[in-house]
Amino acid sequence: MTEQLQISLDVRALAVEIVRLMGQTQTDEPRYYTANDNPLGKRRFLECAREKFFPTFSVDGRGKLLARREDVHAWIESQWKSTSASEIDEVDEVDRALGRAATAGKILLTRRAG
Numbered sequence: 001m002t003e004q005l006q007i008s009l010d011v012r013a014l015a016v017e018i019v020r021l022m023g024q025t026q027t028d029e030p031r032y033y034t035a036n037d038n039p040l041g042k043r044r045f046l047e048c049a050r051e052k053f054f055p056t057f058s059v060d061g062r063g064k065l066l067a068r069r070e071d072v073h074a075w076i077e078s079q080w081k082s083t084s085a086s087e088i089d090e091v092d093e094v095d096r097a098l099g100r101a102a103t104a105g106k107i108l109l110t111r112r113a114g
Helices: 002-025 042-050 069-079 085-113
Strands: 065-068
Touching: 042 065, 065 069
Parallel strands: none
Antiparallel strands: none
């Protein structure tokens, strides 16, 4: 049993080290996003730039906007809403009620048709 625990701890330490090293070596990604290569899509990127949700700039003056990856990701993360357990329970209750209503409607329809 102790040997299994030691192996488990060694694997965990190895995984932590791999993640740490990967974080240090991910320099092959560009530092900036353009409207054509970002996680938002072209239209949404340009809308967000126009609304100044994150800072953008143009290097060549031809209208090609650039935004720092960190700024875009920070804005995306700020848009996430954490859902509380009570909100999930409330949604589940509504879904159950709608399901019962839909099932009751099917039964009524089949009784009338038959």
